[in-house]
Amino acid sequence: MPELPEVETIRSGLDRFVLNKEIKTFIVNDKKLNLNLSSLRKLRGDSFSKIERLGKMLVFSFNNHEAKMLVHLKMTGQLIFCRNNKLKVKSEVEKILLAGGHSGNEDFTVNDLKYVRFQIFFSNGYRLVLNDARRFAYVKIVGPTIFALEKKRFGLEPLSDDFTWKNFSMLIIKHPKRNIKAFLLDQSLIAGIGNIYADETLFASGVNPQKKVGDLSEKQKKLIFQSIKRILKLAVKKRGTTFSDYVDARGLSGGFSRLLRVYGRDGDKCYKCGRVIKKDKIAGRGTHFCSYCQRY
DNA sequence: AAGATTGTTGCTTA
DNA sequence: TTAAGCAACAATCT
Numbered sequence: 159m160p161e162l163p164e165v166e167t168i169r170s171g172l173d174r175f176v177l178n179k180e181i182k183t184f185i186v187n188d189k190k191l192n193l194n195l196s197s198l199r200k201l202r203g204d205s206f207s208k209i210e211r212l213g214k215m216l217v218f219s220f221n222n223h224e225a226k227m228l229v230h231l232k233m234t235g236q237l238i239f240c241r242n243n244k245l246k247v248k249s250e251v252e253k254i255l256l257a258g259g260h261s262g263n264e265d266f267t268v269n270d271l272k273y274v275r276f277q278i279f280f281s282n283g284y285r286l287v288l289n290d291a292r293r294f295a296y297v298k299i300v301g302p303t304i305f306a307l308e309k310k311r312f313g314l315e316p317l318s319d320d321f322t323w324k325n326f327s328m329l330i331i332k333h334p335k336r337n338i339k340a341f342l343l344d345q346s347l348i349a350g351i352g353n354i355y356a357d358e359t360l361f362a363s364g365v366n367p368q369k370k371v372g373d374l375s376e377k378q379k380k381l382i383f384q385s386i387k388r389i390l391k392l393a394v395k396k397r398g399t400t401f402s403d404y405v406d407a408r409g410l411s412g413g414f415s416r417l418l419r420v421y422g423r424d425g426d427k428c429y430k431c432g433r434v435i436k437k438d439k440i441a442g443r444g445t446h447f448c449s450y451c452q453r454y
Numbered sequence: 455a456a457g458a459t460t461g462t463t464g465c466t467t468a
Numbered sequence: 469t470t471a472a473g474c475a476a477c478a479a480t481c482t
Contacts, residue, residue: 159460
């Protein structure tokens with residue numbers, strides 16, 4: 159469920175806490191991750207030099223190794239930075255990190271980490287935990303060649319300078335037969351949009367999710383292009399959307415949830431026209447839309 | 455208790 | 469070649 163805004167929020171949160179901190183050791187708690195222990199061992203004593211986001215994937219670089227650590231949270235993965243001990247009610251990480259001024263889920267404690275799959279222990283007494291109920295999330299250590307291949311699979315970054323009207327239109331011309339919902343979800347075309355922001359984008363644009371992109375009017379295309387940028391930017395500013403599992407690196411919920419206009423509102427009244435919001439399966443995903451406001 | 459669920463991949467079909 | 473549909477992955481919730 160973490161999409162671009164959620165992953166970006168985690169990324170920037172982590173930036174402040176793990177960069178240039180010496181890594182003491184890695185612990186693999188779930189064999190399903192298929193991690194090579196000897197390649198992890200080589201990275202002990204090193205530290206992260208930067209954390210980038212590629213679509214919904216996080217890319218960790220090291221100061222003294224060429225290898226990169228790739229983390230994809232898939233549906234229910236969480237990356238939580240916390241203190242390296244078992245504290246009782248309020249963990250110290252909350253006291254320290256909440257001092258940063260953010261309000262949020264105050265009840266989150268390290269005790270809620272029930273599905274720990276992977277951990278990075280830092281020398282300063284903190285650790286980074288991959289917590290994932292459904293075990294779809296992955297961690298990979300890759301060299302430059304594999305990383306270059308991985309990178310190629312991602313399409314345009316919607317918040318980068320490459321996401322221009324020209325590039326967006328070219329994508330549409332290349333895939334005229336695809337429906338717009340599937341188009342928005344395809345990570346190899348535009349990277350980072352998931353089910354929530356696809357539905358929000360189409361509602362904001364007044365476009366029917368079934369519409370073939372080749373049949374969109376110029377006005378509709380422009381609206382979609384602008385809505386993608388506007389909504390994702392706002393959602394990043396609000397620190398993402400919490401629908402079920404998502405929390406940021408400090409265990410805090412996102413603030414975009416209350417700004418959702420269609421996602422999860424099936425059966426409720428449309429904010430624009432008052433008719434009932436529908437939910438159908440389109441492009442293989444549950445799709446929320448107003449059949450009146452999004453009839454074209 | 456069956457069915458649905460946020461992401462992605464890979465297979466089958468048209 | 470392109471796209472749609474569907475199962476699979478694992479666990480939880482309704």
